[in-house]
Amino acid sequence: MPRRYVQLDVFASRPGAGNPLAVVLDAEGLDDAAMQAIAKWTRLPETTFVFPAVSDDATHRIRIFSPRREVPFAGHPSVGTAHALLDAGLIAPREGFVVQDGIAGKLPLKVNGEGAERTIAVRTPRARVQEIATPDDPRLRAALAGLDLGALPPVLMDGGRRWWLAELASETALRSATPNWDAIIALANATESMGLFVYARSDDPVYHFAVRAFVGAPAQFEDAASGAANATLAAWLAERDALPDQPGGFYRVSQGREVGHDAIIELSIDAEGDVWSGGRAVAVVTGMLDWPE
Amino acid sequence: MPHRYLQLDVFAARPGTGNPLGVVFDAGPMDTATMQALAAWLNLSETIFFLPPDPGADYRIRIFTPGSELPFAGHPSVGAAWTAVVHGLAIPRDGQLIQQCEAGLLPVEISGDHANPRVAVRSPRAKHLQDHAPLAGLDAIAVPGQAAALWNNGPSWWMVEAASAKALRGLKPDFSAIAAWTNATATTGVAMFALEPEADHDVVVRAFCPGDAVNVPEDPVTGSANALVGALLHAQGWLPGVDGRYIASQGRELGRDGRVHVRVDDDGQVWIGGQVQQVIAGTLDW
Numbered sequence: 001m002p003r004r005y006v007q008l009d010v011f012a013s014r015p016g017a018g019n020p021l022a023v024v025l026d027a028e029g030l031d032d033a034a035m036q037a038i039a040k041w042t043r044l045p046e047t048t049f050v051f052p053a054v055s056d057d058a059t060h061r062i063r064i065f066s067p068r069r070e071v072p073f074a075g076h077p078s079v080g081t082a083h084a085l086l087d088a089g090l091i092a093p094r095e096g097f098v099v100q101d102g103i104a105g106k107l108p109l110k111v112n113g114e115g116a117e118r119t120i121a122v123r124t125p126r127a128r129v130q131e132i133a134t135p136d137d138p139r140l141r142a143a144l145a146g147l148d149l150g151a152l153p154p155v156l157m158d159g160g161r162r163w164w165l166a167e168l169a170s171e172t173a174l175r176s177a178t179p180n181w182d183a184i185i186a187l188a189n190a191t192e193s194m195g196l197f198v199y200a201r202s203d204d205p206v207y208h209f210a211v212r213a214f215v216g217a218p219a220q221f222e223d224a225a226s227g228a229a230n231a232t233l234a235a236w237l238a239e240r241d242a243l244p245d246q247p248g249g250f251y252r253v254s255q256g257r258e259v260g261h262d263a264i265i266e267l268s269i270d271a272e273g274d275v276w277s278g279g280r281a282v283a284v285v286t287g288m289l290d291w292p293e
Numbered sequence: 294m295p296h297r298y299l300q301l302d303v304f305a306a307r308p309g310t311g312n313p314l315g316v317v318f319d320a321g322p323m324d325t326a327t328m329q330a331l332a333a334w335l336n337l338s339e340t341i342f343f344l345p346p347d348p349g350a351d352y353r354i355r356i357f358t359p360g361s362e363l364p365f366a367g368h369p370s371v372g373a374a375w376t377a378v379v380h381g382l383a384i385p386r387d388g389q390l391i392q393q394c395e396a397g398l399l400p401v402e403i404s405g406d407h408a409n410p411r412v413a414v415r416s417p418r419a420k421h422l423q424d425h426a427p428l429a430g431l432d433a434i435a436v437p438g439q440a441a442a443l444w445n446n447g448p449s450w451w452m453v454e455a456a457s458a459k460a461l462r463g464l465k466p467d468f469s470a471i472a473a474w475t476n477a478t479a480t481t482g483v484a485m486f487a488l489e490p491e492a493d494h495d496v497v498v499r500a501f502c503p504g505d506a507v508n509v510p511e512d513p514v515t516g517s518a519n520a521l522v523g524a525l526l527h528a529q530g531w532l533p534g535v536d537g538r539y540i541a542s543q544g545r546e547l548g549r550d551g552r553v554h555v556r557v558d559d560d561g562q563v564w565i566g567g568q569v570q571q572v573i574a575g576t577l578d579w
Contacts, residue, residue, distance in 0.1 A: 044336060
């Protein structure tokens with residue numbers, strides 16, 4: 001039986017800029033093995049499978065698979081799946097929210113705007129400051145060497161995963177930075193963290209910060225769009241009263257240009273101090289998937 | 294403007310067992326940079342783009358991996374010919390079509406039902422370049438005393454025959470040693486094979502390409518390597534099957550189960566083909 005299928009680019013307003021995601025919009029009848037096989041076959045970072053909600057307080061139920069395993073929760077697949085369902089008219093927001101049900105429980109997603117302008121954000125796990133350091137800390141010195149550092153001190157944030165955050169003095173310094181991979185890998189391993197996340201304020205009319213995420217462990221790569229790491233930055237900026245002067249603690253981040261992408265991630269902080277992370281999505285492939293049950 | 298788009302599984306008896314391929318229709322207006330960006334985003338081993346053919350060809354494709362353009366490749370050509378027939382882009386004459394790709398004009402054979410035809414493409418002529426003692430670690434399961442043979446049909450593969458299919462299927466290769474060796478010899482990878490007479494195939498193949506040329510530890514289903522196995526077995530006079538035709542099994546060790554149909558014709562040319570499954574059909578907006 002053919003099923004509705006969408007492949008979209010998340011945190012992007014044009015194709016190719018963001019983080020790809022595959023969505024099977026009517027997954028009923030597929031068992032775990034079939035879902036895992038499809039997620040392996042699409043070769044995308046994540047593939048989601050949508051089922052009807054089983055309770056009135058959710059709009060839809062999803063399961064998320066990487067090519068290797070099922071993932072209980074991840075930000076960009078949740079945001080992208082909600083976009084795909086709204087595009088297809090399969091769900092509608094209730095008072096500005098849709099509610100996703102899944103292995104990690106029910107999760108509200110905030111919907112703003114419509115059509116190509118629509119943005120969707122997820123509430124991220126509370127992040128806290130683990131440790132504030134200095135640039136000459138022996139664990140950090142090599143990873144930060146050669147970087148034009150900004151005013152805020154380096155900090156280890158914990159938002160489920162741990163990241164070292166370091167401010168750079170300018171967007172130019174950030175975009176031209178060359179990561180010292182050996183030092184970043186050593187830092188990640190020594191501190192049980194993902195690696196080094198650098199950020200700089202920007203004068204761009206669209207975004208307020210530019211960021212780069214250097215993952216040192218378990219693999220070595222520069223991430224194109226990091227929803228969770230950006231959420232820890234928002235918590236850190238709030239803690240230091242360093243958020244851009246914007247209503248609702250809202251700001252935008254540019255990420256991924258240095259690795260051939262051009263993602264825009266939107267962050268906001270609500271009255272309870274929770275960080276919401278999200279953005280737009282653009283459908284690239286729309287069609288039917290035919291996979292034996 | 295939206296393009297028609299398909300995602301196929303090539304060399305597959307059922308979806309998920311073969312080699313995926315992206316197929317973009319009516320790509321005439323797309324520039325090279327757009328095709329490359331799209332192939333990178335789709336992240337399939339290859340994506341093909343249909344263009345208006347020049348006189349003398351029935352259809353034209355360009356072939357992109359996520360990193361670069363290829364002049365020719367087997368599994369994209371098999372998928373292209375299948376698409377051309379099933380979606381009415383070209384009508385075979387006497388069971389033949391002429392494919393145009395960056396490597397030139399290439400004959401394609403079509404047989405069976407037009408709704409689900411069997412297609413075979415002629416692989417570029419195979420050349421035996423040189424011999425070398427098998428790489429340490431692989432010689433444990435190689436046929437004793439037999440050298441690794443370097444063959445080329447576009448890509449260059451070190452060909453190593455295993456003493457038994459069981460040993461080959463159980464092999465856990467030393468990928469860093471293979472990467473070092475293939476980098477040092479500027480080759481695509483190491484292809485290992487063994488005869489395995491079973492009901493639905495005759496040969497088992499595994500293709501390792503962890504070096505800089507491909508940077509994939511093991512490829513699930515490999516047209517070029519299978520064509521070279523056919524050429525090598527033909528040259529040695531050990532071709533299995535009937536009338537120069539046999540079926541190879543590849544990819545089980547990676548959770549796939551590809552089948553490559555190989556034929557060596559009277560001129561010693563190798564044809565490769567197989568079944569195609571259409572998994573995704575829709576439109577693409579870029």
